[in-house]
Structures are given as C-alpha cells and as structure tokens.
Amino acid sequence: MVRRRYAVVGTGARAERHVHAIAVEHANTCQLVAFADVNRTRMNVHNDRLADLGVEPVPAYGADEFLKMLDEQQVDVVVVTTVDRHHVTYIVEALDAGRDVVTEKPMTTDVPSARKILDAVHRNDGNVTVTFNYRYNPIHEKVRELLAGGAVGEIGSVHFEWLLDTRHGADYFRRWHRDKANSGGLMVHKATHHFDLLNWWVGSVPETVYAHGRLFFYGEENGKRHGYSHDDRFALELEQNAWLKKLYVDARHEDGYRRDQNPFDPGVSIEDDMSVIVRYAGGANLTYHLTAYSPWEGYRLMVNGSKGRLELEVVENSWVSSQNPAVHGVNANPEEGWAKLSVQRLFEQREEIPLEYDRDGHGGADQRMVDALYGPDGQEDPLGRKATHYDGTLSLLTGFAANRSFETGEPVHVVDVIDLR
Numbered sequence: 001m002v003r004r005r006y007a008v009v010g011t012g013a014r015a016e017r018h019v020h021a022i023a024v025e026h027a028n029t030c031q032l033v034a035f036a037d038v039n040r041t042r043m044n045v046h047n048d049r050l051a052d053l054g055v056e057p058v059p060a061y062g063a064d065e066f067l068k069m070l071d072e073q074q075v076d077v078v079v080v081t082t083v084d085r086h087h088v089t090y091i092v093e094a095l096d097a098g099r100d101v102v103t104e105k106p107m108t109t110d111v112p113s114a115r116k117i118l119d120a121v122h123r124n125d126g127n128v129t130v131t132f133n134y135r136y137n138p139i140h141e142k143v144r145e146l147l148a149g150g151a152v153g154e155i156g157s158v159h160f161e162w163l164l165d166t167r168h169g170a171d172y173f174r175r176w177h178r179d180k181a182n183s184g185g186l187m188v189h190k191a192t193h194h195f196d197l198l199n200w201w202v203g204s205v206p207e208t209v210y211a212h213g214r215l216f217f218y219g220e221e222n223g224k225r226h227g228y229s230h231d232d233r234f235a236l237e238l239e240q241n242a243w244l245k246k247l248y249v250d251a252r253h254e255d256g257y258r259r260d261q262n263p264f265d266p267g268v269s270i271e272d273d274m275s276v277i278v279r280y281a282g283g284a285n286l287t288y289h290l291t292a293y294s295p296w297e298g299y300r301l302m303v304n305g306s307k308g309r310l311e312l313e314v315v316e317n318s319w320v321s322s323q324n325p326a327v328h329g330v331n332a333n334p335e336e337g338w339a340k341l342s343v344q345r346l347f348e349q350r351e352e353i354p355l356e357y358d359r360d361g362h363g364g365a366d367q368r369m370v371d372a373l374y375g376p377d378g379q380e381d382p383l384g385r386k387a388t389h390y391d392g393t394l395s396l397l398t399g400f401a402a403n404r405s406f407e408t409g410e411p412v413h414v415v416d417v418i419d420l421r
Contacts, residue, residue, distance in 0.1 A: 003027075007034040007075040009066065009090050010082030011042045013247060014104055018079050019046055021370035023055045030374050033073040036061040037082075041251035048246075066090060070097050077102060084189060085182050088113035095126035102129045102373060106192040107392035109184035111400055111417055114393055118418075121389050129373065130392035132196045135385040136372065137365040138356040139339055140197060143301070143312060144383050146353070147201050151343050152305030155202055155284045162194055162290050162299040167320045169272070169292035170234050173218040173263030178270060185270040187213065187399035187406075191290055194299075196387065196395035201303070204282035205394055205420075209401035210411040213271035217293035223264025236260040276402050295319060298337070308345035314363075315339070339363075393420065 006022045008015050023032040032050075035043040035058060047057035061069040069075065078094040080087050080103040088108045094101050095117075107130050108114050121128060134140055147155065164172075172190070176182045183189040199205060216222060223229035238244045238260050248259035261267075272293055278286040298315040317335035339357045344350040358364030372379055372386065387395075397420075401412040415421065 003029055003031040004076045005031050005033045005074055006077045006079055008079045009036040011035050011037045011046050015081040017366055021374045023050055024053055026374040029376050032058055034059050034069050036063055036066050036069055038063045039251050039254045041254055042247055045246045075099055083176050083182055084109045088116055091117050092120040095120040095124045100127040105130050105132055106188050106396055109188055128389035130387040132387045133362050133365040133369045134193050134197055136368040137363040141383055144201055152303055152310050153307030155305050157304045158286045159302045160288045163294035163297055164292045165294050165297035165320050168297055170263045173268055174236055174261045178268045180269040187402045191399050192395045195398040199394050202280055202284055204280040206278050206398045206414050207281045208279040208411055208413055209398055209405055211276040211402035211405040213274035213406045215271050216273045218263045218272050219268040220266045229264045234263055278398055311342050313340045
C-alpha cells in the first residue's frame with residue numbers, strides 16, 4: 001500500500017491529535033513527513049514526543065519555507081492547524097501547488113478569505129476537508145439519523161442553547177482567540193461547530209440572520225465591575241501541565257506568545273454573550289444562544305416538527321471544581337456529566353432514546369474523526385459526516401452574517417455575504 005505523505009503546518013496544541021493519528025495510529029496508511037511553524041521550539045517539542053513514541057522525527061521548516069517544504073518532502077496532504085486567520089494562506093498555497101488539504105475548523109475567519117478559498121478550490125479542482133469533529137459524536141449522529149428518518153416530520157423550528165463554563169469559556173479570552181482579527185470571534189471560531197451541526201441536522205442552509213452580541217463578563221471593564229480582575233480561579237497555571245509548559249512557556253522566548261493571559265486584561269475584542277435568529281431556506285426557524293461564562297458546560301437542543309418534538313440535553317460537566325487539572329477536549333473533565341435524548345410524537349408519550357455516551361475527546365468524536373480521516377480509503381459514510389470546503393463555508397455563513405448584524409443592528413441576507421447559488 002502506498003502511504004500518503006502528510007505535513008502539519010501550525011504546531012500548537014491543536015496539532016497534537018492529528019500528529020499522533022498520522023504518525024502512530026494510522027502509520028500503515030499515512031506518513032508524516034514535515035512540520036512548518038513560526039516557532040522552532042514547538043516543532044522540536046512535537047518531534048521529541050514522536051521520538052518518545054518510537055517514531056522518527058521529521059524535518060522542521062519555518063513558515064516562510066512552506067512551499068519549499070511541499071516540494072522537498074513531496075507532500076500529498078497539508079494539515080492546517082495554525083491560528084485561524086492564517087488558514088487561508090496555507091490552504092490556498094497548498095491547493096495552488098496541487099496538494100489536498102485537511103484544515104481545522106473554522107475553515108477561515110472572514111468573507112474575503114472564504115472567497116479566496118472557494119476560488120482556489122474551483123480553479124484547481126482541489127480537495128479540502130474541514131475537521132468538524134462534532135459530526136462524529138455518536139449522540140449527534142443519532143440526532144441526524146432520527147431527524148433524517150422523519151422522527152418529528154417536517155422541521156418547523158429549532159432552539160439550540162450552548163453553554164461554555166468558566167474553565168472552557170475563559171480559555172478563549174486567555175489565548176489569541178480574544179482578538180477578533182485572529183479568530184472572527186466566537187460566532188466564527190466556536191459557533192461554526194454549532195452552525196455546521198444545525199445545517200447537517202436540519203438539512204438546509206441559512207437564508208436570513210439577525211443577531212445581538214456583547215462582551216458582558218470578560219474584558220477589563222467587566223472584570224472590574226464584577227470583581228474578578230485578579231481572581232485566581234480564572235488563572236491558568238501552564239506549569240502544572242507538562243505538555244502545555246513545553247509548547248508555550250518554554251517556547252515563549254521565540255515569539256512572545258502568552259497562552260495564559262488574564263481574561264480580564266485589556267485587549268479583548270470578541271463577544272461572550274450572543275443571541276441569533278436564523279431563517280433557513282427550507283422554512284425552518286432557529287433561535288440560538290451562546291454563553292461563555294456559565295457555571296456548567298453543555299447544551300440543549302429542541303426540534304419541533306409536524307409529527308412531534310425531539311429534545312437533547314448534554315451536560316459535559318455539571319460544575320467547575322478547579323481550573324487547572326483538566327484541559328478541555330483532551331480528557332474528560334473531573335466533574336459529573338450526562339446526556340439525555342427523547343422523541344415525543346404527537347398524541348404519544350415521550351420515548352427515551354438509548355445513547356452511547358463517551359466523555360473523552362468531545363464525546364468520543366475526536367478518535368472517530370481521525371480514524372475516518374486518516375484510515376484506509378473506501379470507508380462507509382452513510383450519514384455524510386465528512387465535511388468539504390462547501391460545508392465549511394456553509395458553517396461560516398451564519399457566523400459571518402451574525403457578526404455583520406452585531407454591527408448594523410439589522411437582519412442580514414446570507415446571499416449578500418456570500419452567494420453560493
């Protein structure tokens with residue numbers, strides 16, 4: 001079997017899952033051949049981990065040597081795990097060089113960048129895969145199966161509430177995400193997850209978006225007003241996590257990047273409390289809310305249809321007992337969690353749906369996703385979990401339109417943002 005040759009650009013914590021999957025778990029179908037980054041120390045940390053796992057370290061290239069790397073290492077696929085605003089650069093350059101791309105979500109952060117990627121895909125007939133890991137969560141797959149199978153009939157309306165706790169939510173205000181120029185704000189960086197799920201579940205595309213958002217809890221002024229400016233419960237002690245210490249504290253001398261900023265320091269330009277109303281092309285209405293400062297983490301979904309109602313409640317952790325022992329998304333948080341799914345058809349009693357509930361790695365989704373991405377070709381995908389550049393763009397449309405609505409106070413027609421017709 002000929003193994004495909006992979007290079008990873010961007011070697012922060014987000015790269016870890018991909019690196020391990022390519023170099024260790026699926027080494028029979030994949031070959032990791034290079035890293036590229038602005039920070040040599042971080043690339044060395046990943047190479048050291050590979051050596052510890054018995055894998056040969058790979059060449060490390062500076063970000064300005066990206067095209068050189070593609071040629072010298074005969075790269076087939078580029079995995080993009082950089083700061084979000086840089087995704088467009090590497091996606092477009094890789095496509096123009098005839099390579100395929102796997103990119104972390106969001107695919108990009110603004111409308112001009114999305115257009116550049118779409119143009120690059122079309123002129124090169126390229127292949128871009130967006131890593132929507134939440135599609136691979138067994139619970140979300142079950143929701144997709146039920147709705148696509150007509151469990152509630154034609155969908156009339158959806159309510160979706162997502163709560164980030166003060167461990168996970170605060171983290172967006174410690175990192176580069178706190179600057180909207182880097183991340184597009186939580187409407188793009190975080191909610192692209194949610195809007196992709198909604199597009200996938202509802203089986204339609206957004207048509208009109210109206211939204212309000214504000215910075216209520218984090219940031220300098222709010223920290224002072226609420227009394228949290230120097231609250232140690234919001235401090236992230238990177239030295240307590242050996243992996244993050246190597247990646248960020250020990251690499252800081254190269255680029256000055258601080259992974260552990262105070263979420264109540266100046267410089268926050270993203271919102272932490274957001275409400276969105278969406279009209280889908282198929283006629284369904286959505287009400288959505290994202291809160292980034294909740295005492296517990298999870299989400300609630302309600303879908304009303306012509307034949308009944310579906311309800312989902314997922315509590316990823318019921319409270320925040322401490323900020324530092326768990327790193328979100330890698331291992332299960334230490335607090336209690338649960339999931340409940342039910343369907344109630346008109347004139348019938350509620351039916352509780354049995355669930356496969358896994359608290360590790362986004363509900364078990366991370367492992368399932370990399371197995372599908374990097375495993376052998378020809379795997380069945382009856383639910384359409386693998387996401388393309390088109391899905392990546394659709395997931396961004398609601399967030400792009402919501403950000404515009406924040407600014408104008410007016411409803412936004414999605415075709416005025418990007419017309420995909």
